[in-house]
Amino acid sequence: MADIELINVIKIYGISLKKKKKLNKDLLEGKKAVNNVSIKIPTGSFTILVGPSGCGKTTLLRMIAGLEEITSGTIKIGDIDVTNLEPGDRGLAMVFQNYALYPHMTVKENIEFGLLNARIPKFEIKERVSESLKIVGLEEYQDRKPANLSGGQRQRVALARAISKTPQCFLMDEPLSNLDAKLRSEMRTELIQLHQRLASTFVYVTHDQIEAMTMGDNIIVMNEGIIKQQGSPSEIHNNPNCVFVAKFIGDPGMNIIRIDEEYSIGFRPRDVEFVEENENEENAIFVETTILSFENHGSEFLYLVDFKGTTAFVKELSKNSRKVNTKINFIIKKENIYVFDSCDNRVYDQNEIEVAYDRFKACWKEI
Amino acid sequence: MTDLKLVGKKYNEFCDAIDELKLVIKKAKSQDEKERLKTRISELKTELNDYKKSLNSEEIEAYRDYQKIRLDIKRCERLKKMDKLEAKIFKKLNPAYIYMIPAAFGAIFFTILPAIFMIIGSLFKVDLVSIWDSSFKGFWNYEMIFTRDTEFVKAIVNTIIFAFFTVILLMVITVLMATWLSKNTKIHNLSQTMVFTPHIASMVSVSILWILMLDPKGIINQILSIFGIQGPNWLMNTSTSLFSVAFVTVWKSIGYYVLIIIAGLQAIPPYVYEAAKLDKANSFTVFRKITVPLLSETLVFVFIMKFINSFKSFAAIDLMTQGGPRGSSMVLGYWIYNAGRVKFNYGFAMAGAVVLTIIISVFTFVAYRFFNKKSEN
Amino acid sequence: MLDEKKLSFATDAYSAKHLEEKNKYLFLVKIKKRVKYVLKILNYLLLIAVGLFFVYPFVWMASMSLRPLIDALSFDPGLIVKHPQWQNYVYAWRQAQIVHYVGNSIKYSVLVLTLQYFTIIPAAYGFATMEFKGKKFLWATKYLGMMLPAEATLIPVYFFYSKMGLVDTWGGLILPSLFSMFGIYMFMGAFKQIPKEVIESAKMDKAKNRTIMLKIMIPMVAPVMITHLLVTFISNWNEYYWVLVMTNSESLRTLPVALRGLLQVEDGVPEWNIVMAGTMIQLAPIMLVYIFASKQVKMAMVGGSNKNKISK
Incomplete structure (x- = not known):
């Protein structure tokens, strides 16, 4: 078991490590799909790479797998530098978005293929196949072809194929995105259980922040080829270090209100208290505004409200909806307010927070 | 245990x-x-x-x-x-080279070397017995075939006429037939199948067949005589031989091009036609404003290929007229074969081959320019 | 709010017409239907007639092959033969030595069909999936080779052949088919259609290049293989030019070239009935395939030609 470590990894498409001559120039000019990333993925973690599409998360995963050449940098698994190793020699298994099963082989043959290539003796292959099929619960299907399986079953076969290799680490590239909503949530729990059972590292790529929050114990948020924040789900949710993470995580993300050149403040839609009228509470801001539209989420309602020229979302746990174009009043408590600077980074300095809060409050009083 | x-x-x-x-x-x-x-x-x-x-x-x-x-x-x-x-081993040596050996060998042996040999050889009076005794003659071969060989210039002209004639005839016939035949009923399919038959038959059998049909007493002239027309000896007449051969090659390939165009027609998504119907377009407007523009890329490309390929028609000429009578149906491909393999005049043959290559290159180049412009628009 | 901006123009082109004169309209529809029906039948008859224009000559050829020589020379367009002369075929088979040429044709086709894949598939695999120096150059050369007509390179290639002793040998005869750009193109296109993930997952499974090619890709493109087999069988069985120019003796010549020999008689006219019998023998295998699998043959031939579009 070993940690996966990426050190100063850069990826520019169309440029490979081998052409060293041009490299320096290209490093400055090229568009970097992955830009100088250094991370450590601890052993046994369920690490989620999350970010909007095109942020470089899949590229990063594929670089770990060895399917994508890296332009510069080093990838280590444990103490071994795997940067130039073939994909098959890295001790990893990958589960692809569209399963990538071999359509002309039966389930059994699909699993056997990698084991035969790894020159594992036949009696052991037999054991491994039956064992891994048992784990995913597909023993009866071993002689079927993938075409005769449902989407969920195919995904399980892909999982079994990965499990059979007993890899140090499982790489998963949006494995659930081709399944329908119900099956997806089922598979989610199964994957979590599988992770506990196998006790090996999972690196999981998704664009769905809900999936990230529910499954992972170590989340890496990426945008435009850069790692924005790494941490546990609650850390990422409660303590975002920049506007991007704050906005991206949560359903919907944080409301960000620019107050002046210097600061913007943010608050989560859930972190408001609905009141009838201004009670002039200490350390809280009273907001009086109108509802522009709403979404019914069953047990809660999400309102889009006018927020001094911009808009903001607020969430109310209630069974009865308010009407569009009616007044709505709520307060935002000081401890629920996040402050960001002009570069969209989080402000931690208490004094600065104080300043920003006062300015924000002043803004509201004026109206 | x-x-x-x-x-x-x-x-x-x-x-x-x-x-x-x-x-x-x-x-x-x-x-x-x-x-x-x-x-x-x-x-x-x-x-x-x-x-x-x-x-x-x-x-x-x-x-x-x-x-x-x-x-x-x-x-x-x-x-x-x-x-x-x-x-x-494969870390040092890219395995691709092993996979490419046959392809590379083919490219060298059948394309690069022949091309070089052809260009150089066309400047020599080639000695068949010992190649090293060949004498350098500059452009003598070219001079000779253009001035002395009466059939060579005729062959160039015939080749170009032949290509234009077959392509234009084929284009008109096949586009009309394809729009007519493009439908998925049993009868339409049967008709398509029948029209396609000559394409898979060998050129030899088709040529033999048409030698008989075009005989002075053959079926074509028998039909003409019903209308009181005295048909010529199609293949043995200087004014009809080339066109007769061209007609036969067209007859053979109609089915093929009809099916290609039909495939192109059926690739046009049906919703386009449905939208046109909702927009109250009549069938002629649909053909003119939808079918032809959407099909034009296929058409242009297919017929450019056919045009270039018709420079290479050999079998039909060889079997039906052998370039005769008096060179009236001589085309370049056959002329080269005749000069090289029959008369064993390698220098002439290679000079002719260079001329053929140049003509094909020019037409290909022009055609591609035309085609690329079209597809850009 | 949108209601206020409702679009309105002078004429109302797309609303349903009021059918005030319903009966008259229905009558018109009825007449129209009948006319259409008659036209449909006429259209069908015409379709069949046009189809016959392409098939009749072959049927006529069959009838010619069964006539006695004197009847054959009359070029009677009728198709029915009163006393079929089956011995024409026996004569062609034995005296005209068609049996020998049929053997050669089969040998030629089988050799090409089996051996070509050893060279075409690796090349197609390389072009489709691998990166190497000179790839573009090789590709361009192969492309050029397709443009450069065999007629032009005939003399140099014949010269090489004669120097290397390849004229009049089976090796020389099948050699160019082993490097056919057509096949490389076709398989390359098919290989490129295979989802990238499947190949990547094979790579994760420690598969080597040849394992990917043999165990993953070839089984996945099996339908293309069948198509290619069909097309190459037809084209090789019919091959004329190459066999003619690269052989000098009769020992290796195939059926199409042999038919040419039947046509060229010293004096007088060829024995048309025998020529026709020979031609029928040449046509028979392909026509049989076509009758039983016309759909597949059509798809194979037309689909195969779209190779050029793949590269575009």
Whole structure:
């Protein structure tokens, strides 16, 4: 078991490590799909790479797998530098978005293929196949072809194929995105259980922040080829270090209100208290505004409200909806307010927070 | 059950011991020591054999299983070693080169070398017996074929006429026929199948067939005589021979191009037509404003290919007219064959080949420019 | 809010028409239907007639092959033969030595069909999946080779052949088919259609290049293989030019070239009935395939030609 470590990894498409001559120039000019990333993925973690599409998360995963050449940098698994190793020699298994099963082989043959290539003796292959099929619960299907399986079953076969290799680490590239909503949530729990059972590292790529929050114990948020924040789900949710993470995580993300050149403040839609009228509470801001539209989420309602020229979302746990174009009043408590600077980074300095809060409050009083 | 495991354990112990000794032998220095170790191995082997004999039938089965597993593991280890060696080799040498050997050989032997040889050879008076005695003549070959060989210039003109005639005739006929035949009923399909038949028949059989049909007493002239027309001897008449051959090649390939155009037509998504219907377009407007523009890319490309290919028609000419009468149906491809393979004048033939290549290149270039412009729009 | 901005123009082109004169309208529809029906039948008859224009000559050829020589020379367009002369075929088979040429044709086709894949598939695999120096150059050369007509390179290639002793040998005869750009193109296109993930997952499974090619890709493009087999069988069985120019003796010549020999008689007219019998023998295998699998043959031939579009 070993940690996966990426050190100063850069990826520019169309440029490979081998052409060293041009490299320096290209490093400055090229568009970097992955830009100088250094991370450590601890052993046994369920690490989620999350970010909007095109942020470089899949590229990063594929670089770990060895399917994508890296332009510069080093990838280590444990103490071994795997940067130039073939994909098959890295001790990893990958589960692809569209399963990538071999359509002309039966389930059994699909699993056997990698084991035969790894020159594992036949009696052991037999054991491994039956064992891994048992784990995913597909023993009866071993002689079927993938075409005769449902989407969920195919995904399980892909999982079994990965499990059979007993890899140090499982790489998963949006494995659930081709399944329908119900099956997806089922598979989610199964994957979590599988992770506990196998006790090996999972690196999981998704664009769905809900999936990230529910499954992972170590989340890496990426945008435009850069790692924005790494941490546990609650850390990422409660303590975002920049506007991007704050906005991206949560359903919907944080409301960000620019107050002046210097600061913007943010608050989560859930972190408001609905009141009838201004009670002039200490350390809280009273907001009086109108509802522009709403979404019914069953047990809660999400309102889009006018927020001094911009808009903001607020969430109310209630069974009865308010009407569009009616007044709505709520307060935002000081401890629920996040402050960001002009570069969209989080402000931690208490004094600065104080300043920003006062300015924000002043803004509201004026109206 | 424990008994059986014991069998395995014992068997593996024996084998391990033997393998270890074998390793020692390799390292051993003196001959004596080697001999001693060898006897020890054979001792162990007999011991193992004895042990095997002492087993009962159930145990023997287990013994065999263990043997199988051990051999399997050994085999896998061997393979792993080979894989490692292979990986080492392919780290240095890109395996792609091995995959490309045949393709590269084909490209060199059938394209690059012939092209070079052709260009150089066309400047020599080639000596057939000993190639090194060939004499350099500059552009003499070209001069000769353009000025002295009466059939050569005729061949160039004929080749171009032939190409234009076949392509234009084919284009008009096939576009009309394809729009008519493009429908998925049984009758339409049957008709398509019948029209396609000549395409898969050999050029030889089609040529032979049409030699008969175009005979002075043949079916074509019999039909014409019903209308009171005295048909000519199509293939033996200087003014009709080229067009007769062109007609036969067109007849043979109509089905092919009809099917290609139909495939193109059916690739136009039906919702386009449905939208046109909702927009109240009549069928002529649909054909003019939707079918033709959407099909034009296919059409242009297909017929450019056909145009270039018709420079290469050989079999039909060879079988039906052999370039005659008096060179009236001589085309470049056949002229080169005649000069080189029949008259054995290699210099002339290669000069002719260079001219043919130039003509094809020019037309291809123009056609591609035209095509690319079209597709850009 | 949108209601206020409702679009309105002078004429109302797309609303349903009021059918005031319903009966008259229905009558018109009825007449229209009948006319259409008659036209449909006429159209069908015409379709069949046009189809016959392409098939009749072959049927006529069959009838010619069964006539006695004197009847054959009359070029009677009728198709029915009163006393079929089956011995024409026997004569062609034995005296005209068609049996020998049929053997050669089969040998030629089988050799090409089996051996071509050893060279075409690796090349297609390389072009489709691998990166190497000179790839573009090789590709361009192969492309050029397709443009450069065999007629132009005939003399140099014949010269090489004669120097290397390849004229009049089976090796020389089948050699160019082994490097056919058509096949490389076709398989390359098929290989490129295989989802990238499948190949990547094979790579994760420690598969080597040849394992990917043999165990993953070839089984996945099996339908293309069948198509290619069909097309190459037809084209090789019909091959004329190459066999004619690269052989000097009769020992290797195939059926199409042999038919040319039947046509060229010293004096007088060829024995048309025998020529026709020979031609029928040449046509028979392909026509049989076509009758039983016309759909597949059509798809194979037309689909195969779209190779050029793949590269575009």
